[in-house]
Every structure is written in structure tokens, then in C-alpha cells.
Amino acid sequence: MDDRFQPSRRLFLQAGAAAGGGLMLGIGFGAQALTVIPDAPLGLYVIVPSSGRIRLVSKNPEIGQGIKTMMPMLIAEELDVTWDQVDIVQGEGAVKYEPQFAGGSMATPMNWLPMRQAGAAARLMLVTAAANRWGVKPEDCTVKAGVISNSGRTLSYTEVATEASRLPVPDPATLKLKDAKDFAIIGRTHKGYDSPRIVRGEPIFGIDARVNGMVHAVFVRPPAFGAKLVSADIEAARAMKGVKDVFVLKAADYGDDWMHGLKDGVAILASNTWYARQAREALKVEWDLSGAAGHTTELYATRAAELMNGAPVKVTTDQGKADEAFAAAKTKVTADYAAPFLPHVNMEPQNCTVHVQKDKVEIWAPTQLPGAGRDLVAKALGVAPESLVIHMERCGGGFGRRLENDYMVEAAVIAKKAGVPVKLTWTREDDIANDYFRSGANLRMEGGLDETGRITAFRQHAVTYSRGGEVAQGANVDARGFAAIVAPNVRMGESYIETPVTTGYLRAPASNLLAYVSEAFVDELAHAAGQDPVAFRLAQIEAHLAAHPVTEAGNPWNYNPERMRDVIRIVAERSGWGRKMPEGVGLGIGCYFSHQGHFAEVAQVKVADGFFHVQKVWVVGDIGSTIINPTHAINQVEGSVIDGIGEMSGEITFVDGAVQQSNFHDFPMIRMPQAPQIDVHFHITGFSPTGVGEPALPPVVPAVANAIFAACGKRVRSLPIRPGSLA
Amino acid sequence: MAYKLNINGKTREVDVDGDMPLLWVLRDELNLVGTKFGCGVAQCGACTIHLDGEATRACITPVSSVEGAKITTIEGISASKIGAKVQAAWLEVDVMQCGYCQAGQIMSATALLTQMPKPTDAQIDEAMEGNICRCATYARIRQAIKQAAGMATADTREV
Numbered sequence: 001m002d003d004r005f006q007p008s009r010r011l012f013l014q015a016g017a018a019a020g021g022g023l024m025l026g027i028g029f030g031a032q033a034l035t036v037i038p039d040a041p042l043g044l045y046v047i048v049p050s051s052g053r054i055r056l057v058s059k060n061p062e063i064g065q066g067i068k069t070m071m072p073m074l075i076a077e078e079l080d081v082t083w084d085q086v087d088i089v090q091g092e093g094a095v096k097y098e099p100q101f102a103g104g105s106m107a108t109p110m111n112w113l114p115m116r117q118a119g120a121a122a123r124l125m126l127v128t129a130a131a132n133r134w135g136v137k138p139e140d141c142t143v144k145a146g147v148i149s150n151s152g153r154t155l156s157y158t159e160v161a162t163e164a165s166r167l168p169v170p171d172p173a174t175l176k177l178k179d180a181k182d183f184a185i186i187g188r189t190h191k192g193y194d195s196p197r198i199v200r201g202e203p204i205f206g207i208d209a210r211v212n213g214m215v216h217a218v219f220v221r222p223p224a225f226g227a228k229l230v231s232a233d234i235e236a237a238r239a240m241k242g243v244k245d246v247f248v249l250k251a252a253d254y255g256d257d258w259m260h261g262l263k264d265g266v267a268i269l270a271s272n273t274w275y276a277r278q279a280r281e282a283l284k285v286e287w288d289l290s291g292a293a294g295h296t297t298e299l300y301a302t303r304a305a306e307l308m309n310g311a312p313v314k315v316t317t318d319q320g321k322a323d324e325a326f327a328a329a330k331t332k333v334t335a336d337y338a339a340p341f342l343p344h345v346n347m348e349p350q351n352c353t354v355h356v357q358k359d360k361v362e363i364w365a366p367t368q369l370p371g372a373g374r375d376l377v378a379k380a381l382g383v384a385p386e387s388l389v390i391h392m393e394r395c396g397g398g399f400g401r402r403l404e405n406d407y408m409v410e411a412a413v414i415a416k417k418a419g420v421p422v423k424l425t426w427t428r429e430d431d432i433a434n435d436y437f438r439s440g441a442n443l444r445m446e447g448g449l450d451e452t453g454r455i456t457a458f459r460q461h462a463v464t465y466s467r468g469g470e471v472a473q474g475a476n477v478d479a480r481g482f483a484a485i486v487a488p489n490v491r492m493g494e495s496y497i498e499t500p501v502t503t504g505y506l507r508a509p510a511s512n513l514l515a516y517v518s519e520a521f522v523d524e525l526a527h528a529a530g531q532d533p534v535a536f537r538l539a540q541i542e543a544h545l546a547a548h549p550v551t552e553a554g555n556p557w558n559y560n561p562e563r564m565r566d567v568i569r570i571v572a573e574r575s576g577w578g579r580k581m582p583e584g585v586g587l588g589i590g591c592y593f594s595h596q597g598h599f600a601e602v603a604q605v606k607v608a609d610g611f612f613h614v615q616k617v618w619v620v621g622d623i624g625s626t627i628i629n630p631t632h633a634i635n636q637v638e639g640s641v642i643d644g645i646g647e648m649s650g651e652i653t654f655v656d657g658a659v660q661q662s663n664f665h666d667f668p669m670i671r672m673p674q675a676p677q678i679d680v681h682f683h684i685t686g687f688s689p690t691g692v693g694e695p696a697l698p699p700v701v702p703a704v705a706n707a708i709f710a711a712c713g714k715r716v717r718s719l720p721i722r723p724g725s726l727a
Numbered sequence: 728m729a730y731k732l733n734i735n736g737k738t739r740e741v742d743v744d745g746d747m748p749l750l751w752v753l754r755d756e757l758n759l760v761g762t763k764f765g766c767g768v769a770q771c772g773a774c775t776i777h778l779d780g781e782a783t784r785a786c787i788t789p790v791s792s793v794e795g796a797k798i799t800t801i802e803g804i805s806a807s808k809i810g811a812k813v814q815a816a817w818l819e820v821d822v823m824q825c826g827y828c829q830a831g832q833i834m835s836a837t838a839l840l841t842q843m844p845k846p847t848d849a850q851i852d853e854a855m856e857g858n859i860c861r862c863a864t865y866a867r868i869r870q871a872i873k874q875a876a877g878m879a880t881a882d883t884r885e886v
């Protein structure tokens with residue numbers, strides 16, 4: 001069997017990595033389903049009080065993806081209540097709710113079944129309680145809007161809640177779920193549950209947390225990756241207005257590995273954030289910078305070029321006879337691509353509020369992965385993980401940055417040492433200097449075509465980064481590029497540059513980089529073959545399908561060439577692909593499968609004065625049978641598209657381990673005038689629904705790069721694109 | 728130094744350094760945390776408030792400079808008819824993703840519509856360019872502004 005048709009396992013592992021390393025491994029739907037309805041009152045997810053309103057718990061972190069609205073929709077649907085009957089509560093960060101994270105676009109595929117089962121199980125228990133009271137069978141009762149009826153008599157859910165909570169929990173496997181045609185909540189737009197509070201400016205984000213008696217903290221970290229603290233003169237800072245305390249923290253004292261937790265630094269506590277920041281200017285810290293020396297972007301580029309000319313250190317895929325096929329190819333194309341390091345820059349800077357008490361540690365944090373934070377904090381403080389209470393505050397953006405909980409550890413250690421509740425707030429400069437960056441990479445792409453234009457050979461050498469001798473976190477290069485999938489002879493390998501820089505997962509990790517390189521290269525191949533880029537892709541897919549018919553069409557986790565073919569066809573149609581464009585304007589296509597989503601996108605780009613402006617993007621995505629909450633699904637796609645376009649102008653650079661960018665003046669963000677018009681279309685198929693926080697992002701980058709080529713004849717082989725560079 | 732501030736129609740007193748930015752006075756001293764910190768250097772717009780009706784970045788506005796001015800924050804914007812309309816449009820269009828930038832967006836949009844009741848797309852671009860939305864809800868912000876203005880919501884920019 002051709003393994004490339006069965007990538008479900010590989011995808012699963014990759015999704016796990018995306019969620020923060022290993023977390024996903026071994027988690028099956030069975031285990032998840034069993035935790036659906038535990039003990040009293042009715043379960044973790046459905047709370048029916050004997051008087052008052054029904055509450056539904058949303059367990060996952062809300063980072064702007066709309067999960068706090070969407071997950072309870074699944075429960076409410078099967079519970080047979082109306083949306084205005086329920087209140088939604090955010091579950092705390094707790095073992096009982098695990099797996100509990102925002103990452104990998106996994107919430108939909110992981111919860112589509114269990115959350116509906118949670119609602120259905122609660123419904124059955126409530127109905128059974130009413131049926132028992134009436135001495136009838138549960139099957140003979142009906143439910144409408146939380147009211148149970150039988151032969152003209154009625155009982156509300158709240159009236160039977162206590163009896164229901166004493167009933168055994170039904171086996172999820174025996175529950176009958178609704179037919180899609182009967183959905184009253186799923187598939188209909190439900191606006192953001194928290195939005196009314198947000199427009200009123202109510203305290204709802206992590207950074208808004210407030211505890212009686214708390215002081216405000218800043219933490220001064222090493223100025224470069226690889227640097228360590230030698231000594232600090234803190235007296236002047238101590239004497240500054242409003243300052244309550246200043247102390248040095250050493251990573252070594254908190255068992256840290258300089259990756260996920262505490263770094264060396266100086267904590268300053270003051271009566272408000274401003275005073276703490278002012279005092280920072282008065283600090284005199286001596287750093288040992290020797291570990292940071294030489295970690296400079298230009299030197300990395302030189303090293304990458306050297307490595308590129310050698311053989312890959314590690315061969316990751318070797319299929320067929322890539323060298324022979326390449327040598328025999330009628331047309332050969334070789335191209336070198338490069339993409340930079342990128343930051344996350346959530347709009348809400350990292351922050352955390354901690355109150356260390358006698359018997360517990362209370363934490364208020366915006367986090368995408370509370371469980372990892374719990375373990376790190378417990379270890380750093382030397383307390384039992386069970387003594388931690390994590391209040392999951394709304395996150396002002398995630399993008400993968402908050403899969404790390406370094407700021408949570410910092411706040412906890414500072415609060416413990418200070419002996420008072422502490423709110424730690426990073427500056428934007430702290431954030432950019434201490435991110436877990438999307439790793440940069442250099443790639444050499446080589447493709448061979450036969451006389452019909454079919455891709456017969458594909459070779460890829462990626463120079464990426466290692467840290468401590470291992471592939472740096474998130475720096476693995478995705479293996480799902482188009483040519484790698486369709487070519488019969490493939491060899492891919494990697495080489496590494498060692499770095500002390502912390503890297504991690506940025507929205508659509510690995511895919512956000514490889515989609516660009518891979519799909520831009522496919523465009524080069526199409527032109528080398530003298531074919532239209534859409535027709536070229538479709539021909540490759542058809543040829544591939546002819547040799548390897550889809551055997552697991554029912555598996556929503558797999559890359560499925562038929563699904564990809566269809567979204568390409570539809571996006572070509574919707575965008576008017578092939579139409580004549582005005583001078584200086586071009587259309588480009590990109591397609592990519594990631595996070596279980598098949599997406600094809602066409603960008604219309606105008607090139608003028610040496611720079612590009614994206615006028616419009618057409619998106620067609622296949623994420624299965626059901627768009628659970630259309631308003632948020634579309635919002636995610638629009639955001640992904642604009643985010644991807646923004647990434648094309650961004651870069652993080654280093655000089656001796658120090659990040660050269662510091663704030664939005666030198667790391668510019670995409671803004672309103674640059675945001676294009678976007679046409680979003682979901683192609684509905686029979687597959688079970690999958691997530692949409694990420695898969696719309698990767699294809700837009702090459703779509704724009706390819707449109708630039710169509711508009712002005714310039715190949716974009718490296719990012720970022722700088723103003724004036726397309727002249 | 729003690730300062731008397733007029734915030735959302737109420738007088739509030741604070742005793743802080745005169746160069747302390749209004750943003751931190753609001754957030755840390757007065758617990759009006761609806762105004763957000765995003766960059767601290769007037770680059771993102773998250774901290775936008777109104778000073779006598781003008782959209783202003785609170786992160787670079789020293790508290791000593793605002794005595795006597797009418798300060799409006801997101802917590803008080805519904806008192807303005809246009810502000811209330813903008814809030815309602817934001818909810819109707821369901822603009823929000825994470826929502827962190829949106830207080831600042833609403834403050835900028837309200838100031839825009841107060842000065843230009845029917846802005847063109849170019850005028851919207853110009854007025855809103857200083858407000859970053861990391862989640863990139865720009866299309867919906869544009870739409871909500873037009874909706875609040877009672878205009879057709881289609882994007883009229885060149886395609």
C-alpha cells in the first residue's frame with residue numbers, strides 16, 4: 001500500500017506535536033468518550049440546577065477561535081434546549097477536562113462526537129428521571145426546549161435534575177444521536193458568547209485579572225538567547241518610586257531547562273505596572289553573553305548555504321529512485337527557497353496573575369495548554385500539581401504562543417518568593433525578544449518532468465535548526481508538499497544549524513512554511529512544463545489517482561486527492577481563473593492539506609512601485625459535512641488569509657543571539673488597508689467535520705507569491721518581500 | 728502629585744507621577760481595564776480612548792496633560808449615541824475573534840463616525856490604520872462601521 005495515501009497516523013502524531021509535544025499521543029476517541037459524563041450533578045459539561053438556568057461548560061481555552069460558543073452548541077443540540085436557555089461557563093484548567101488545549105485545529109474532530117454524546121447522555125438521564133416518576137418508558141417521552149412531555153403532562157429539566165443525577169450514566173456508545181437534518185443549533189450562526197461583554201470593556205481577559213492585595217511585576221530576562229545572568233545591582237531600582245521589591249531569580253534554582261520555564265532574570269514588583277517598568281531602567285545587570293555569540297542571521301545564512309551544498313544530514317523520505325528519475329527527466333528545475341523566523345505577537349501581551357496560598361496556588365492565565373503549565377509550575381514551586389487551581393481567562397490571541405507557559409512559571413515563582421499576589425505583565429518588547437519563534441528554513445527544491453509534464457522525480461533538502469542537538473521544537477519540515485505527494489520518486493532530507501533560540505508552533509506549524517515553498521515551486525514546474533498552473537495540478541492529481549485510487553475515502557484524517565481536486569476546480573471557477581487581467585495584476589493559486597482540511601485559494605495581486613497589494617482572495621475549503629458555527633468558521637478563514645499575507649512581510653533577525661526587532665514599528669503588522677476582499681466557500685462533503693483555525697492559512701502564501709509572478713514576472717523565492725523589491 | 732480626572736462623566740482622583748501614561752492610570756490605579764495595553768508606543772491602537780472626543784492613544788498620554796479634559800473610555804462609550812450604535816453594529820456583524828483589540832477599534836470607529844457620518848472606504852482605511860487586529864477581523868470591522876453609519880456594507884475598493 002502506498003503510505004502516502006495513509007498518512008492518518010503521521011498526521012495524528014504531527015497534530016500532537018502541534019499541540020505541545022506528545023500530549024495527543026495515545027489519545028483515542030474511546031478514552032475521550034468515557035470521560036463525557038462523570039458523577040454528580042449531571043456531569044462535567046452539563047449542569048442542571050434544581051432551580052435556575054442550565055449551564056454548559058466549555059472546557060477548551062478560548063483564544064478567539066470561538067470555541068466557547070461552538071463546543072456548547074454541540075452539547076445543547078443533543079440536550080434539546082434552546083440557545084437562550086443556557087449559560088456558558090469556562091471550565092477551569094483541570095485534569096478532569098483533559099485533553100484540554102487550543103492547538104492543531106483539533107477541537108472539532110476531537111469533540112464532534114463526545115460533546116454531542118455529553119448532551120445526549122444528560123438528556124437521557126433527565127428523561128429517564130421523568131419517565132420513572134410517571135411510571136412510563138423513556139422512549140414514550142418527548143422533549144422540547146428543556147421540557148419533557150408524556151400524555152399531556154410535563155416536567156421541566158430543572159424539576160427532575162436531582163433524581164436524574166442519581167441515575168447511572170449511560171454508555172456513550174448506546175446513545176442515539178440526532179440526524180443532521182434535525183439539527184436546530186448546529187450549522188446555524190451563533191454569535192460570540194462573550195462579545196457583549198467585550199464591547200462594554202468588561203474585565204474578561206487574562207490581563208484584566210485582579211486579586212486583592214496584588215502587586216504588579218516585570219521580569220527582566222537575558223538580552224540574548226544563550227545569555228546568562230552573572231550579577232545584578234538592584235539597589236537603585238529598589239529606591240525608585242512605587243517599588244515594593246526587587247530580586248534575582250536563577251533558572252538553576254527552579255530546575256529549568258531554559259526552554260519551557262524560567263530563565264535567569266530580575267523581578268521588580270511595584271504598586272503599578274508603570275512604576276515597575278520605570279525601575280527597570282535603573283537596574284544594572286551583568287550578563288554572560290558567551291553562549292549567544294555568533295548566533296546571527298547573516299552567519300546562519302552562510303552556514304545554510306554550506307550545508308545546502310552537502311548531502312542532507314538526515315534522509316526523511318526515500319521512495320523509488322529519485323536520483324535516476326531526476327537524471328532521466330526531460331525537464332529539470334532546481335530552485336532555492338528561504339523563509340525567515342517569525343513571532344506570534346498575540347495582541348494581548350503575555351501575562352499571568354498568581355496567588356500562592358497555604359494549601360493552594362491560584363493562577364489566572366491566558367493559556368492554550370493549561371496542563372503543561374500546571375506541571376511546570378508544580379515542578380518549579382515544588383508543590384503537588386493537584387494544589388494548583390488554574391482559572392482559564394480569555395486569551396487575547398493564541399497563534400501557538402500560549403502552548404508555552406513560561407510566563408505562568410515566572411509569575412508563580414515571583415509570587416511565591418514575594419509572598420504576595422502578583423500580576424506579571426510583559427512589555428511588547430519582552431514578548432518579541434522572548435518568543436518561541438516559527439523557525440526559519442532554507443530549502444533546495446528539485447523537480448524532474450517527463451515529456452507530458454508529469455512530475456517523475458522530486459528532491460528536497462531542507463536546512464533547518466536544531467537546539468541541544470535535537471531538531472528544534474516545531475522546526476521539522478513538513479513532508480506534505482504537492483510534488484512530494486504526486487511524484488513516484490522522492491527523496492527528502494534535512495540538515496541542521498544549532499541554535500540557542502527557542503522555537504515553537506506558529507498557527508499551522510510546519511505547513512505555514514512548506515506550503516509556500518512547495519506550492520511556489522509547483523508553479524515553477526507548471527511554467528517549465530508550459531502548462532497552466534491549475535491544469536498542471538489537476539493533471540498531476542489525476543495521474544496520481546489513476547495509479548493509486550483512494551482506498552480510505554471515509555477517513556476524514558487522510559489527505560484525499562479527490563477532495564483536493566474538487567476544491568481546486570471550484571476555486572478556479574469562483575475566481576474566474578484564466579480571465580484576462582489588467583497590466584500589473586495577476587492571479588495565483590495555492591493548495592494545501594493541513595490540519596485535516598483541504599484548501600485551495602486564488603489570490604489576485606496588483607504589483608506597483610515594486611511592491612504587492614492583494615486585492616482579493618478566493619478560498620474554497622473542504623472541512624467535511626458540517627460547518628458547525630458558520631459565522632466563526634468564516635471569521636477564522638478570513639483571519640487566516642490576512643494573517644498569511646501579513647507573514648509575507650515579516651521577519652525576525654538575530655545578532656549574537658539578540659532579536660533585532662522590538663515592537664510594531666520595526667515588526668510591522670498587516671493593517672486595515674492591506675487586508676483584501678475575501679470570498680469564502682466551504683465545499684460540503686460527506687466526511688465528518690474537522691477544524692478551521694489553521695488550514696486556510698498555508699495556501700494563501702504561495703497563492704500570493706504565484707500571483708506576483710503572474711503580475712510582474714518576478715519569482716518570490718525568499719521571504720519577506722520588502723517594499724521596492726519587486727521593481 | 729494628585730490629579731483630578733474627568734472620566735466617563737465622573738471625577739476621579741489619583742496620586743501618581745505626572746509622566747505616568749493615562750493607560751496605566753486607568754488600568755492599574757482606577758481598575759478601568761477595558762482600555763487595553765498592546766504596544767506602549769502608539770503603534771497598535773489597543774489603548775485608544777477619547778480626549779474631548781478625539782481618538783487618543785492612552786499609552787503615550789501623560790496623566791499630567793489630561794486634567795480638565797473630558798476622558799471617555801470603552802466603559803463609557805455607550806453614553807454617546809454614535810458609540811452605542813457602533814457597539815450594536817459590532818455585535819450584529821459578530822466582528823470579534825479574540826476581541827482584545829476591539830475596545831480600541833470601537834473607540835477609533837466612534838471617533839471616525841462622529842467626524843464623518845458617512846465615510847468612504849478610503850476614509851475608513853485612513854482612520855482605522857492605526858488599530859492593529861492581530862486576528863485580522865478587518866473585513867468585519869469595515870462592515871460594522873458602515874452598518875453603524877447606516878450605509879451599504881459592500882466593500883467598494885478596487886478589485
Ligand code: FES
Nearest residue numbers: 765766767772786
Ligand atoms: S498600547 Fe497604545 S497604541 Fe499600542
Ligand code: FES
Nearest residue numbers: 825826860861862
Ligand atoms: S480580535 Fe483579536 S486582535 Fe482583534
